[in-house]
Amino acid sequence: MAIDFKQDILAPVAQDFAEMDTFINEGITSKVALVMAVSKHVVEAGGKRMRPIMCLLAAKACGAEDLAQQRKLAAIIEMLHTATLVHDDVVDESGLRRGRPTANATWNNQTAVLVGDFLISRSFDLLVDLNNMTLLKDFSTGTCEIAEGEVLQLQAQHQPDTNEQTYLDIIHGKTSRLFELATEGAAILTGTPEYREPLRKFAGHFGNAFQIIDDILDYTSDAETLGKNIGDDLMEGKPTLPLISALQHTTGEQHQIIRKSIATGGTAQLEQVIEIVQQSGALDYCRKRATEETEAALAALMALPDTQYRQALSNLAQLALHRIQ
Amino acid sequence: MAIDFKQDILAPVAQDFAEMDTFINEGITSKVALVMAVSKHVVEAGGKRMRPIMCLLAAKACGAEDLAQQRKLAAIIEMLHTATLVHDDVVDESGLRRGRPTANATWNNQTAVLVGDFLISRSFDLLVDLNNMTLLKDFSTGTCEIAEGEVLQLQAQHQPDTNEQTYLDIIHGKTSRLFELATEGAAILTGTPEYREPLRKFAGHFGNAFQIIDDILDYTSDAETLGKNIGDDLMEGKPTLPLISALQHTTGEQHQIIRKSIATGGTAQLEQVIEIVQQSGALDYCRKRATEETEAALAALMALPDTQYRQALSNLAQLALHRIQ
Numbered sequence: 142m143a144i145d146f147k148q149d150i151l152a153p154v155a156q157d158f159a160e161m162d163t164f165i166n167e168g169i170t171s172k173v174a175l176v177m178a179v180s181k182h183v184v185e186a187g188g189k190r191m192r193p194i195m196c197l198l199a200a201k202a203c204g205a206e207d208l209a210q211q212r213k214l215a216a217i218i219e220m221l222h223t224a225t226l227v228h229d230d231v232v233d234e235s236g237l238r239r240g241r242p243t244a245n246a247t248w249n250n251q252t253a254v255l256v257g258d259f260l261i262s263r264s265f266d267l268l269v270d271l272n273n274m275t276l277l278k279d280f281s282t283g284t285c286e287i288a289e290g291e292v293l294q295l296q297a298q299h300q301p302d303t304n305e306q307t308y309l310d311i312i313h314g315k316t317s318r319l320f321e322l323a324t325e326g327a328a329i330l331t332g333t334p335e336y337r338e339p340l341r342k343f344a345g346h347f348g349n350a351f352q353i354i355d356d357i358l359d360y361t362s363d364a365e366t367l368g369k370n371i372g373d374d375l376m377e378g379k380p381t382l383p384l385i386s387a388l389q390h391t392t393g394e395q396h397q398i399i400r401k402s403i404a405t406g407g408t409a410q411l412e413q414v415i416e417i418v419q420q421s422g423a424l425d426y427c428r429k430r431a432t433e434e435t436e437a438a439l440a441a442l443m444a445l446p447d448t449q450y451r452q453a454l455s456n457l458a459q460l461a462l463h464r465i466q
Numbered sequence: 467m468a469i470d471f472k473q474d475i476l477a478p479v480a481q482d483f484a485e486m487d488t489f490i491n492e493g494i495t496s497k498v499a500l501v502m503a504v505s506k507h508v509v510e511a512g513g514k515r516m517r518p519i520m521c522l523l524a525a526k527a528c529g530a531e532d533l534a535q536q537r538k539l540a541a542i543i544e545m546l547h548t549a550t551l552v553h554d555d556v557v558d559e560s561g562l563r564r565g566r567p568t569a570n571a572t573w574n575n576q577t578a579v580l581v582g583d584f585l586i587s588r589s590f591d592l593l594v595d596l597n598n599m600t601l602l603k604d605f606s607t608g609t610c611e612i613a614e615g616e617v618l619q620l621q622a623q624h625q626p627d628t629n630e631q632t633y634l635d636i637i638h639g640k641t642s643r644l645f646e647l648a649t650e651g652a653a654i655l656t657g658t659p660e661y662r663e664p665l666r667k668f669a670g671h672f673g674n675a676f677q678i679i680d681d682i683l684d685y686t687s688d689a690e691t692l693g694k695n696i697g698d699d700l701m702e703g704k705p706t707l708p709l710i711s712a713l714q715h716t717t718g719e720q721h722q723i724i725r726k727s728i729a730t731g732g733t734a735q736l737e738q739v740i741e742i743v744q745q746s747g748a749l750d751y752c753r754k755r756a757t758e759e760t761e762a763a764l765a766a767l768m769a770l771p772d773t774q775y776r777q778a779l780s781n782l783a784q785l786a787l788h789r790i791q
Contacts, residue, residue, distance in 0.1 A: 173614045175621040228583060232576040251557040251620055254579055258553060259613035261583065265590055266606035274597065281591035288584035289498045295576055296500040 144463065146189065149456045153449050154197040157208045157215075161193055164216040168267055171259070179244050179256040183223050186241045192323045193219045195344065195457065199327035201450035203336045210271060210330050217267045218323045224260035225287065225319070227253050232295070233377065276329045283322045290314010294379070301388070301400040303380040309349065317348025339444035346438035347458050353431040354465050356381035360418045361465075375414055378406030382430065384414075386423035395421070428465055435462045469788065471514065474781045478774050479522040482533045482540075486518055489541040493592055496584070504569050504581040508548050511566045517648045518544045520669065520782065524652035526775035528661045535596060535655050542592045543648045549585035550612060550644070552578050557620070558702065601654045608647045615639010619704070626713070626725040628705040634674065642673025664769035671763035672783050678756040679790050681706035685743045686790075700739055703731030707755065709739075711748035720746070753790055760787045 144150070151158060169180045193215035200211040229235070230243040231253045237243065245253040261284075268280055294311045297303045324340035359374045360383045374381050380403050387399050395417050402414045418424065438458045445451045469475070476483060494505045518540035525536040554560070555568040556578045562568065570578040586609075593605055619636045622628045649665035684699045685708045699706050705728050712724050720742050727739045743749065763783045770776045 171610075171614055173618045173621065176614055176617045225583075228579050231579055250575070252617070254553050254556055255613060255616045255620060257583075258586065259610060259617065261586060262606065262609040262613050266603075266610050269599070269602045269606045272599065274594070274599075277594045277602065278591075281587065281594045284587040285496075285584060285591050288580060288587050289496055289501055291580045292501045292504075292577070292584065293498045295580060296498065 144456045144460045146460060150198075150453050150460065151194060153453050154194065154201060154208075157197050157212055158190070158194060161197065161212040161215045161219075162190070164212060165219055168216055168220060168263065169260075175248075175252065176256055176259050179227075179248060179252055180260060182247060183227050183244050183256075183260075184220070186239060187219065187223065188239055190219055191457070192222055192319060195320060195454065196323040196327045198450045198453050198457075199324040199336075199340050199344075200331050202445050202448055202454060203328050203331040203333040203340075204446070205327075205331040211327055213267065213271060214276075214326050214330055215323070217264050217271075218319065218326070220260055220267070221264040221284070222319055224257050224264060225291075225315075227257040227260065229291070231257070232291070271330065273330060276326055279325060279329065280322055283318050286314050287318050288314075290316075290318065297380055299378040299404050299406060300380060301403040303385060303403075305382065305385055308380065308382055308385055312349055312352040313345065316352040317345045320344035320348040320351075336445055339441045342441035343438045343454065343458075346434045346441065347461070350431045350434035350438060350458065351461050353382055353427055353434065354461060356383055357424055357427045357431070357465050359383070360415055360424065372408075372411050372415060375402060375411060376406055376408065378403055382427050383418050383423050386426045387418045387421045390421040390423050390426070391417060431462060431465065435459070469781045469785045471785060475523075475778050475785065476519060478778050479519065479526060479533075482522050482537055483515070483519060486522065486537040486540045487515070489537060490544055493541055493545060493588065494585075500573075500577065501581055501584050504552075504573060504577055505585060507572060508552050508569050508581075508585075509545070511564060512544065512548065513564055515544055516782070517547055517644060520645060520779065521648040521652045523775045523778050523782075524649040524661075524665050524669075525656050527770050527773055527779060528653050528656040528658040528665075529771070530652075530656040536652055538592065538596060539601075539651050539655055540648070542589050542596075543644065543651070545585055545592070546589040546609070547644055549582050549589060550616075550640075552582040552585065554616070556582070557616070596655065598655060601651055604650060604654065605647055608643050611639050612643050613639075615641075615643065622705055624703040624729050624731060625705060626728040628710060628728075630707065630710055633705065633707055633710055637674055637677040638670065641677040642670045645669035645673040645676075661770055664766045667766035668763045668779065668783075671759045671766065672786070675756045675759035675763065675783070676786050678707055678752055678759065679786060681708055682749055682752045682756065682790050684708070685740055685749060697733075697736050697740060700727060700736060701731055701733065703728055707752050708743050708748050711751045712743045712746045715746040715748050715751070716742060756787060756790060760784070 165184055171177050196215040196218055197208060197211060200208055205211060227244050230238060231245045231250050235243050236246040290311055294315055297307055321341045321344040324344040325337050328337040328340050384399055384403055388396060398410055399414060399417060402410055435458050439455055442451055442455055490509055496502050521540040521543055522533060525533055530536060552569050555563060556570045556575050560568050561571040615636055619640055622632055646666045646669040649669040650662050653662040653665050709724055709728055723735055724739055724742060727735055760783050764780055767776055767780055
């Protein structure tokens, strides 16, 4: 039976989610009109708000009854996520995100850099109000690792020798770490430190699977339905797992074509590279890795009590995997 | 008698300053080579480290004996300052700072944005280690205001109707707020909350004077000796106090030339505008305002005990003012 996002994931925390969403908007306050306009624009362009939902579900799965604090945390996580997207779009020179014009495209790079800085600072400001030193330390260390993951990705750009371990380091920083903060943070705030480690593992593996799946979609036609273009990563010379795996699966001319396309980026041999990736068995390997990461995520969840909230987290991980099935 | 920076300002905290400098370098740790390279580059390109010196002097002026914690705070402030400079240089498309190539020029905008993000996060991470909630709240609110000041400056760009109050709001955010954090933070860490307000006032007025002086130097030939070009702000259409004041001091054609040059930026009438600013009495007004701000800073200092450290802070304010005399 197919998993339904609203019914099988969101429903158990729907009320808290709605209140959380209000808090995101209330949390963005500034006397500077341009700060307000840009912040509203990027926060409203948000997607499914997967990170805050995970935070709320994790809190409930830890046994929290009233989520007053955790709703604020969930909103902060979405704000932090938004801040990283605003800077990512500057870095990638993206004009569209989820079909809407990005901040850098609507205004300019300058505005996007500075409003991104505001959103990072405001996230910390709201986080300090939660008055929990353990939480603050987790987040301050975590945001360093997120930034490091982004820089590592930049460092690996156009490097055909990038291996799977470096790829995993990159995606742990740029993607999985924030999922970890969302769920670990919920355990910290709920006062159930015993669930911190299993939730971190769940979120870390989930994040890895999520990013591997995203990188697979960059090489499959399904991507068009998601507002993503095939070959975006390739154009930028990003050595994602499909390319790393394709290098493992090929020799001779095909191998050289992929190496060269990572090194140079651009469109020159775009269709040829996509064909090699699709026919080399690289995508099968990526799907296998995404499935393994999802299974590791689900296994970690078993340390938590069997509740509808744990089930919803499990459903989320399975739904993400369905994107490539 | 002329004030000497080393003798009359730095000397009373020279030993702590040296240890603080070591901590700045130790504080920058990352497994990512590119993060290390860029961070070292920008931190080493630092200037006189005025903010950390003020922090150390303020701590001593509050009666602190051992500065173990305050040295860390001083290093964090310099790191935060460096982070804002890295993003400023992206925003202003600057190729040189203090005669050295900027991060965006040496690497690229992408790297500068992301390493700037790392430095902001790392500053917070080190700040959390100081384990002081009052300090954390002051800094998290303060960094929001710094970002807002930067965005307000962007919003005012090319706006000839910008008034002196808006200009003061901009410079309070982009410049004075970090000076305030440096000295207020020292009072908080030293456990002398009674000195927090006078030190904040001192640093706020000092910062205003400092920025007004910097903006005057953009229109006087002395600037060339400081590695700054005449007319940089004008080129970018920034309505700084010399231009705002020149609009007050002129009518007719001269008035229109200045309005137009703010609105359009660029070089078209550069020399003419500089001449109008210099001859209109605008710079005299700016010097008067810088002097008033310096006097307000010195007056606020009087709430602190009469020590060599208070004297050194006073010397610093007077030395800054000498730049335009």
